[in-house]
Amino acid sequence: MSKRVMIAAGGVVVGLILIPLIGFLPALLVLIGLPVIGYLMLDRSQRRRLRHIGRRELR
Template identity: 50%
Template sequence: MANKAVIVIGGVAVAFIALKLLGPLIATLIVLGVIALPVAAYLMLDPSQRRRLRGQARKRLGS
């Protein structure tokens, strides 16, 4: 199984455990926070840095 698939499966498992232990509202806030953090970090980059990051992602796709 690919590394990304393992990470996604682990994230879903943690979300379900948080849902059971902490309740739906707090679990939802945690999941939204985990999603919002990388989005906010990407939006804080300069346009040239975003371009460079997209270029690196394209390079990895071909390898």
């Protein structure tokens, strides 16, 4: 399996574990909110670099 597939599968597993524990909407907020918070923590130059490079170059 590729690294990208393993990360996606891990996200699905975490989501399925969180739903019964904390409910659907809080789990959805966690799964969407964490990547958004991570993006907002980047510097302006890091965000610009992330937007301009292709997804294949992120490795």
